[in-house]
Amino acid sequence: MHKRFKFFGVITALFVLLVLIQGALVSKTGSGEGCGDTWPLCFGEVVPLNPTMETIIEYSHRIVSGLAGLLVIILAFWAWKQLKHIREARFLAFLSVFMIILQGLMGAGAVVFGQQPLVMALHFGFSALSLSSVVLLIILSFEDSNKISRPVAPKNSKGLRKYVLGVLLYCYAVIYTGAFVKHTDSTLACPGFPTCNGKWIPDAFWTVAPQYFHRIFGTIMLISLLILAIWIFRKFPLSRTIKWLSVISVLLVVGQFSSGITIVLSLNQYLEVGMTHAVLVSLLFTCLAYMTMILFRKPTK
Template identity: 35%
Template sequence: MKTRRWLRRFTFLSMYGMLLILIMGALVTKTESGRGCGDDWPLCNGKFVPAYTIESFIEYSHRFVSGVVGIILLTTLILVFRYSGRKDAKWFVSLAMFCTILQAILGAMAVIWPQSSAVLALHFGISLVTFALTLLLSMIYMRFGLKLSETRPYLSRRVKWAIWLITVYSYGVVYLGAFVRHSNSGGGCTDWPLCNGQVIPELSGATLIVFIHRFGAILMMLFVLWLFFTIRKKVGKRDNLYQAGKWMLIYALLQIVSGGFMTLMMGQDWYLLASMLHTILISCLFGILCYLCVLTLPGRKKATK
């Protein structure tokens, strides 16, 4: 019993730690602190404890937290493989560990060799997948997630495919958002919901990038609405699938609003906070979509916790 309690604690620590890494990574980008440690890795400007500057503090804090969370995740992996009989838990923690190692390698490469905005945006994408995997892992040990691998409400093949396609599409929209951030294109549209006072602005440069991201987000909202009402029609309100669909819709709506709030706060004191909120909401939305994907998989007759 005590071992299970520690296992549960470490899965939650891994999940919250990955979310913190996502937020801190966005903070590094938004404050342009990515070069705060120069070209050195894992040291910072050639020192284990660097001289204090805002940029070096933010960048080095991100590295430090990533290292600590990596150790927590490694401990979680050992606990899961030793004390858990859940095959899905082993898959989630293994994939999360792989993504964490990959992210560390890409992060080091980004410091040593300057990379394009397209590649830098991929770093956020990998971190997002890692968070989703640790979220799924922790949900196994939550009260409503204990039967994660057994809950298989009847859904048509078409709807199951739709859930997976919407999840993949949402990842693409998130990647575009990260690309907007890394390419410093956020000023392409200075107002919201219009773009520079127009429904369809002049599509070039930063404006084109931001407009594509916005259009993609609107389409995603429409897909989420369709999916929610489809799920509500097919399953009961007490079902895990319905509850996940409800939170999917809530996070999608909040994400749209937070994107508008971030645009309106551009150049003001609240902009950084709005950006962090935007990151948290999209992380939660993607995590819920991944949970829906898992619920479409064939279930098992019996699961061992």
């Protein structure tokens, strides 16, 4: 059931993930102005002649983003019709379209009106929402295909639901602190780890504040997910799905934390590490979004 929808959904999710990776590449290589200040044209041309590497990176990002946007719109309309009997489907379909369009408009605005750090941070945050909404739509189609059992809805507690929702929202805030660090060129503002410039509270504090606070936010995120995993394994040992999601979340946040440390200690010399750092936090948010969705369902008996 939903065989074609699932196949199309996976392709769409891969395109959305590629857009996110390309966006990180554009930021890491400083290619945001690779097509000048014209959009959708590139230096006023449909296809740029004799492009530099920055132009190739920015231009390919625009093409893939456009294709991803088209795929998301098709997937959303398809889900609206085929999964209309599922409570979460229509909201996720609307969210996926809204976020991919808003993401594109903000990207275009950054090209035409200049790249403001806050705007670019929002742009990355919307990319994470776009990816998660598409992935959750695909998950719903797989759940709906399984007619033997009901959708995943493990027994839980009100306290657990509130905690997971809080962690999800906090994770989204961490995404913004990281994006703000990147777009304010604060990545190397705090050499060394765990101290900053050899001190726990560095001199000229406000010049390193974005990086300093991002470290604190990231550490709290790691601790929060470790607490969540311990809570789930001790109090809800029979809920296999949330147990696995909690383990995956811990693995993702550890990878995220480790890649962040590597960026600082290597002086941001490795492009692939920085891109991995951006991708892992988006996958972490998607994982937490799925956990939140199933915990807020009415538990199966």
